[in-house]
Amino acid sequence: MGEAYSPDRGKLDRILLDAAVKAGAELRAGVSLRGLVTDDDGTVTGVRGETEDRTPVVERARVVVGADGSNSTLARLVGAEKYDAHPVLNKSHWSYWEGLPHDGRVRTYRHAGKHAFTWPTHDGLTIVGVALPVGDFKATSEEERDRTVISAFEEVDPQRAELLRRTSRVDRWMTGAVPNFLRRAHGPGWALVGDAGYTRDPITAAGIADALRGAELLAQALDAGLSGSEPLPAALARFGRERDDLVTGHYRYTRDHATIANHTREEIEFIRAMSRSPTHGREMVGMFATMVSPSEFYSAANIHALLDHLEPGGGPGWKLRMVRWLVRGAPRHIPAATRVADRLIAENLGPMGQYLT
Ligand SMILES: Cc1cc2nc3c(=O)[nH]c(=O)nc-3n(C[C@H](O)[C@H](O)[C@H](O)COP(=O)(O)OP(=O)(O)OC[C@H]3O[C@@H](n4cnc5c(N)ncnc54)[C@H](O)[C@@H]3O)c2cc1C
Structure with missing residues (x-):
């Protein structure tokens, strides 16, 4: 509980892929899921895909796992319904700064309907940004975004605002917004993990940790279901319950934070x-x-x-x-x-x- 890590996403993905391959997974980059193979009662028994040069691919599997993000194709193909859904609550601008002193801290501030945030990542860079309730967010020029973000820091941490002025932004401003929902996490022959099964506002910066913890739960269930120590449908159903137990409280907490309401x-x-x-x-x-x-x-x-x-x-x-x-x-x-x-x-x-x- 004493440490926070904020790795560069490209580097983290590389580490995860290398670990999966080292553990025996076969990696086929550039293959897109397009359709499913099912048996007569609708149980998913494989996938139909396409390589980058449009070569069709068909694979059979006892379980197909969709880790394909919040717009999951697998979820669409199996009709996995969303529940407890809530639309986008805030939007954020963020970019990367060079030259800010690194003390390893995650700083988030909520003040006057703004949520300013900053923490270090790879290569001596620091992420800096602000999230605003959807109604207060405006698409503006790069210079205006500099002013919006630095003035949000000025209101709560003038020293940091001064540091931001004295150092340099080294990337363009990026903008993002994320809806909130849980999706049914399993069905006959399929399961969803990561954002495919559970997407929440990034204000608590929990998506990657949640995806990893969900994958861990699913791995345990699949081990039980595929090794025969538990019937596969029961193991997948258990995964769905455990996933909901794990995330529901934090999901509500995150949604609540995401409104960026001022504290009483x-x-x-x-x-x-x-x-x-x-x-x-x-x-x-x-x-x-x-x-x-x-x-x-x-x-x-x-x-x-x-x-x-x-x-x-x-x-x-x-x-x-x-x-x-x-x-x-x-x-x-x-x-x-x-x-x-x-x-x-x-x-x-x-x-x-x-x-x-
Ligand atoms: C603006 C913003 C800020 C965020 N900030 C944070 C943060 O600070 N900390 C944090 O932990 N999380 C953050 N998140 C959330 C985090 O990015 C996600 O929770 C995380 O990426 C989920 O990982 P995933 O692997 O489930 O899905 P993704 O990262 O979305 O990966 C899905 C993969 O599936 C592939 N795919 C999609 N469709 C198909 C298909 N048909 N066939 C084959 N492949 C397919 C995609 O190409 C992609 O590689 C943020 C998200 C956003 C949008």
Whole structure:
């Protein structure tokens, strides 16, 4: 939980491909999935593809795995439906800077409806960007984007803004936006992993970690199903349940973050309280990094532990404010962040939680 890595995507893909080949996989680059081979009852038993020079390819398999991204062709071909879907919530500009001092930290800031972010990656470069709610986002010139991003830092971290001015952007500005959905992750003879099965806003920078963890779950299920230690359909169904259990809490948390709603006074107090408790501070960062589940973090026991930790130095005012927040919810301009926190807390309070919900 103490380290974050932000590898260059091209380099990471190379490492993964080399590891797969070393482990015995046969790699055929440049082949596109176009259709499926199925048996009479619709079970997928293979794929039809095409090489770059349009040569048709047919392969048989006991299970076809679609790791083909959020617009997955396999998902379309098998009709895997989406659920818990939510449209794009924000859009971001990002680019790469050279010459910024590297201290290995991931910095994200939420202020005045902007989410500024920066962290180091390969080759001495640092990613720098800002995400804005969809309604506030404008397609602008490169110079205007420099101003938009640097002024977002200026508002929250003037020293960093000054560093950005004194160093150089070495790439063009890029723009991205991602919808949010889960997709049915398996069916007869097929399974989906990575963004194909679960796509969420990149604001928590969790897509790659989620894809790897999903692949790990599927690998375990396939091992059981193909080795005969469990019937294959049961193993795939288990994978689907485990995938949902693994990601659902964080999915809601991410969607909530992605609205970039301003924090209420209560939330800011809550975050300050976390930072005064080493365990909770670490867990809060761990939650952002998908290592701690939101329902564990917002559990009654964890909140009580926080209150106990604060009691001597924080005074009784803390407890009262926290309890008021828990019982009444946040006032008026209640952002989704607070609602999710309330729901997650309430879900963990047993009968009292049901009453609050
Ligand atoms: C703007 C933006 C910012 C992001 N920031 C982060 C971040 O900071 N941290 C993070 O962890 N994640 C981030 N993500 C999410 C991350 O990129 C994805 O979660 C991750 O790439 C998912 O990996 P994947 O292998 O499932 O899918 P992809 O990376 O989409 O790979 C799918 C592959 O399938 C191939 N393919 C597609 N169709 C076919 C076909 N018919 N036949 C054969 N092959 C096919 C594609 O060519 C591609 O190589 C971001 C995403 C976006 C859009």
